[in-house]
Amino acid sequence: MNKPLSRAILPLTTEALDHLMPLNLRLDSGGRIMALGPTLARLLPQPVVGRSFFTLFDLRRSSALTGVEDLMSHSGLRLRLTLRPEFRSPGLRPIPFRGMAIPLADRSGLVVNLSFGLGVVDAIRQYGLTDNDFAPTDLALEMMYLVEANTAAMDALRGSAMRLQGDKQMAEAQAMTDTLTGLRNRRALAQALERLSRGTAPFGLMHIDLDFFKEVNDTMGHAAGDHVLRRVAELLMQETRAEDTVARVGGDEFVAVFPDLVDPGRLDAIARRVIEVLSRPIPFEGKTCRISASIGITTSTAYHVTDITQMEQDADEALYASKRAGRGRATFHPGAAQAAQPSAPERRSPQG
Amino acid sequence: MLGLINRSFQFFLIDTWGVEAWETVAAELALPFAGFEAMLTYDDAALDKLVDASSAHLHRPRDSLMEDLGTYLVAHERQATVRRLLRFSGANFCDFLASIEEMPDRGRLVLPELDLPFLVLTDLGAGAFRLTCHSPIRGAGHVIMGLLRAMADDYGALVLLDHLGQEGGADVISIQIADLEHYAARPFSFGLTA
Numbered sequence: 217m218n219k220p221l222s223r224a225i226l227p228l229t230t231e232a233l234d235h236l237m238p239l240n241l242r243l244d245s246g247g248r249i250m251a252l253g254p255t256l257a258r259l260l261p262q263p264v265v266g267r268s269f270f271t272l273f274d275l276r277r278s279s280a281l282t283g284v285e286d287l288m289s290h291s292g293l294r295l296r297l298t299l300r301p302e303f304r305s306p307g308l309r310p311i312p313f314r315g316m317a318i319p320l321a322d323r324s325g326l327v328v329n330l331s332f333g334l335g336v337v338d339a340i341r342q343y344g345l346t347d348n349d350f351a352p353t354d355l356a357l358e359m360m361y362l363v364e365a366n367t368a369a370m371d372a373l374r375g376s377a378m379r380l381q382g383d384k385q386m387a388e389a390q391a392m393t394d395t396l397t398g399l400r401n402r403r404a405l406a407q408a409l410e411r412l413s414r415g416t417a418p419f420g421l422m423h424i425d426l427d428f429f430k431e432v433n434d435t436m437g438h439a440a441g442d443h444v445l446r447r448v449a450e451l452l453m454q455e456t457r458a459e460d461t462v463a464r465v466g467g468d469e470f471v472a473v474f475p476d477l478v479d480p481g482r483l484d485a486i487a488r489r490v491i492e493v494l495s496r497p498i499p500f501e502g503k504t505c506r507i508s509a510s511i512g513i514t515t516s517t518a519y520h521v522t523d524i525t526q527m528e529q530d531a532d533e534a535l536y537a538s539k540r541a542g543r544g545r546a547t548f549h550p551g552a553a554q555a556a557q558p559s560a561p562e563r564r565s566p567q568g
Numbered sequence: 569m570l571g572l573i574n575r576s577f578q579f580f581l582i583d584t585w586g587v588e589a590w591e592t593v594a595a596e597l598a599l600p601f602a603g604f605e606a607m608l609t610y611d612d613a614a615l616d617k618l619v620d621a622s623s624a625h626l627h628r629p630r631d632s633l634m635e636d637l638g639t640y641l642v643a644h645e646r647q648a649t650v651r652r653l654l655r656f657s658g659a660n661f662c663d664f665l666a667s668i669e670e671m672p673d674r675g676r677l678v679l680p681e682l683d684l685p686f687l688v689l690t691d692l693g694a695g696a697f698r699l700t701c702h703s704p705i706r707g708a709g710h711v712i713m714g715l716l717r718a719m720a721d722d723y724g725a726l727v728l729l730d731h732l733g734q735e736g737g738a739d740v741i742s743i744q745i746a747d748l749e750h751y752a753a754r755p756f757s758f759g760l761t762a
Binding site for chain 1: 572602605606607608649652653656658659674677678679757758759
């Protein structure tokens with residue numbers, strides 16, 4: 217009768233058990249701790265042999281388990297438990313253990329085995345555990361490895377993403393910029409106008425064409441022409457606000473857009489000022505380049521529905537009216553000019 | 569091939585031979601100076617060309633360059649992560665060697681596209697081992713040898729290594745552990761945040 221039973225009982229030394237399960241506890245039938253595995257002992261700030269398992273651990277989400285009898289009768293039940301605060305080193309986060317309790321064959325006590333579960337990374341960091349603290353079958357260090365390798369991979373990915381983002385921004389900036397003058401280009405202008413036409417704020421539009429630029433280019437060369445265009449860009453930036461968009465849209469054609477600025481008096485003042493500064497002599501390699509500018513202006517308030525194409529066309533027409541009237545002046549599109557006087561010509565006669 | 573490997577070689581050049589060496593080789597191969605992106609995939613031939621061009625530019629044999637790369641991956645500050653991840657494989661050089669066959673699987677755990685060399689270790693007894701290394705990367709065996717050399721130093725072990733050439737398309741390395749604790753090991757803790 218004894219034979220089958222003895223074959224079913226495993227004579228295992230407690231040292232061997234500690235080796236297999238360094239986080240185990242042996243309890244007597246009263247639930248008192250008789251012995252514990254070496255890794256578990258390392259975690260505890262004070263000796264616990266002789267104390268009750270239930271004083272040491274808080275069994276979470278298992279209110280039915282209040283005494284050792286419950287563990288005896290629920291053999292193999294999955295346990296979730298944490299060390300009670302008095303058994304944790306101060307300042308450390310509680311580690312959510314998982315565990316399982318198995319009664320001894322003669323019911324003289326229990327063996328409880330624990331694992332760190334997902335708290336393993338915290339546990340290794342907090343307690344400085346090493347591979348000696350785990351059974352070789354435990355994947356604890358592989359978890360640690362994964363966390364670290366994953367962090368490294370994420371860092372590499374983030375680095376890549378940031379470099380690509382930087383490249384993208386640079387490419388976008390280049391795609392929106394006129395390379396000669398650094399002003400916005402036609403594409404950027406189209407986007408700015410598109411944005412404004414969808415919004416509710418009114419805006420002014422100024423089409424600027426240089427006078428006598430062809431002469432500078434023809435008589436003084438392309439280098440002089442390029443120099444003049446760059447200087448014009450500087451001056452236009454100077455005479456406009458940070459929120460305005462100034463774009464070079466053709467060889468010697470520029471467009472300025474003024475969000476929230478539709479007052480004809482103010483637009484006219486800006487246009488006069490632009491003509492005035494552009495008409496000043498521009499020195500280049502010991503010589504002097506002289507240009508001026510003709511301007512056509514319109515405002516979004518002149519239209520019932522904002523129509524970008526119509527506005528650009530009207531500004532262009534107003535510009536040609538300025539040209540026809542003798543250059544070096546600004547003209548409002550009739551719809552936008554209600555409150556404005558056409559700007560009086562204030563011109564020098566440019567040469568070159 | 570994952571750019572991570574090409575990028576490692578790129579930084580090996582920069583950190584060991586200076587950024588000018590990299591820029592010269594990159595210019596010759598018409599590569600962008602920014603080099604390879606770790607997480608993008610490149611043609612397998614790209615690394616071969618890079619190593620050949622570097623070997624020619626630096627007047628260094630290809631194999632010795634590959635071995636230096638292996639050492640660099642463990643020993644250089646910039647590659648601290650590689651060294652740490654390798655140290656997870658064992659408490660001493662013997663343990664490390666015993667689990668070296670897991671290396672490709674460990675790599676794939678994190679980066680499924682990372683194709684590390686397929687390694688087979690044979691224990692010949694008395695601290696002698698034979699390691700074969702299969703990889704699409706030409707000279708991968710030399711990288712592994714440099715890496716083993718640096719890992720032995722890291723663990724403080726005295727180890728004799730020899731590249732025995734090729735056999736059936738695989739590099740063969742002989743390993744003789746003379747003394748497992750010959751020097752002080754470089755400090756390592758599992759819990760350290762990288």
